[in-house]
Amino acid sequence: MSQLSSKHVIGIEHLTVDDIQLILSTTTRFKEIINRPIRKVPTLRDITVANLFFENSTRTRISFEIAQKRLSADIVNFSSSSSSVKKGETLLDTVNNILSMKVDMIVMRHPSPGAAHYLSKRIDANIINAGDGTHEHPTQALLDAYSIKEKIGDLEGKKIAIIGDIMHSRVALSNIFCLKKLGAEVTLCGPPTLIPKHISSLGVKVMHNVDEALQWCDVANVLRIQLERQNTKYFPSLREYALYFGINRQRLEKLNKEIVIMHPGPINRGVEITSDVADSAHSIILDQVENGVAIRMAVMYLLANKQD
Ligand code: CP
Numbered sequence: 001m002s003q004l005s006s007k008h009v010i011g012i013e014h015l016t017v018d019d020i021q022l023i024l025s026t027t028t029r030f031k032e033i034i035n036r037p038i039r040k041v042p043t044l045r046d047i048t049v050a051n052l053f054f055e056n057s058t059r060t061r062i063s064f065e066i067a068q069k070r071l072s073a074d075i076v077n078f079s080s081s082s083s084s085v086k087k088g089e090t091l092l093d094t095v096n097n098i099l100s101m102k103v104d105m106i107v108m109r110h111p112s113p114g115a116a117h118y119l120s121k122r123i124d125a126n127i128i129n130a131g132d133g134t135h136e137h138p139t140q141a142l143l144d145a146y147s148i149k150e151k152i153g154d155l156e157g158k159k160i161a162i163i164g165d166i167m168h169s170r171v172a173l174s175n176i177f178c179l180k181k182l183g184a185e186v187t188l189c190g191p192p193t194l195i196p197k198h199i200s201s202l203g204v205k206v207m208h209n210v211d212e213a214l215q216w217c218d219v220a221n222v223l224r225i226q227l228e229r230q231n232t233k234y235f236p237s238l239r240e241y242a243l244y245f246g247i248n249r250q251r252l253e254k255l256n257k258e259i260v261i262m263h264p265g266p267i268n269r270g271v272e273i274t275s276d277v278a279d280s281a282h283s284i285i286l287d288q289v290e291n292g293v294a295i296r297m298a299v300m301y302l303l304a305n306k307q308d
Contacts, residue, residue: 136174160184
């Protein structure tokens with residue numbers, strides 16, 4: 001297979017296993033290219049991409065932009081704080097106006113779950129979801145899967161624990177879909193208040209004891225407590241959260257094995273993970289960021305080459 005099954009990447013839920021495998025294998029080719037002395041290729045020379053960020057981002061925004069530059073695309077960057085959205089313009093009007101200027105592809109982060117799906121039903125351009133509220137963050141899950149595979153090999157049968165604020169995390173949901181499709185076993189761990197009640201229907205285990213989850217897994221993907229999405233108190237204090245669920249050196253030293261540590265960022269050091277773990281030899285946090293550029297190059301290349 002040399003084409004994606006869809007002209008958009010809205011979520012991992014809607015990608016086939018073949019789509020995911022194609023993106024991962026294409027990523028390896030782009031990773032090789034961006035590590036050459038001349039890192040730029042003309043692949044997207046005639047394509048204009050608009051990066052629409054209606055919510056804050058460091059990694060995803062810069063990673064997409066670098067990926068576009070490496071592929072020689074023309075780029076327009078939009079941030080809602082300095083746009084006519086502030087004057088009451090709708091999302092669809094904003095996007096249709098941008099598309100009138102002959103934009104071919106949209107990368108969008110939006111606080112509303114479903115925003116990318118909504119647009120995909122109303123416009124012709126390719127859309128890549130760069131995170132829609134608490135719903136999905138597909139390129140993050142792809143770069144996570146790629147980074148795990150790079151570190152410990154094929155995901156089939158590997159045990160991945162996702163630890164932290166599952167309830168408010170688009171990274172968790174996209175990771176669950178992606179890892180399950182690639183044959184991994186997934187356990188979610190966190191306080192009961194931060195794990196959705198019926199999540200086990202997605203074929204994942206749930207644990208509330210972080211030491212048991214660490215003992216079970218080959219890889220721990222540690223998530224941030226998303227205070228900005230919490231309008232009620234889900235646990236007594238950050239200090240207590242760190243005590244019961246924080247990943248620290250003492251916890252890892254108690255294990256009778258070594259595990260891989262991941263985090264999608266941004267990190268709250270001293271809350272969900274301590275600096276000695278985040279910066280340790282077991283951590284692949286910066287490899288994840290590095291791989292994000294090649295993953296996004298692969299996704300944009302494959303979408304631009306999709307025949308209807
Ligand atoms: N991992 C991630 O999505 O980070 P940003 O919010 O900085 O883009």
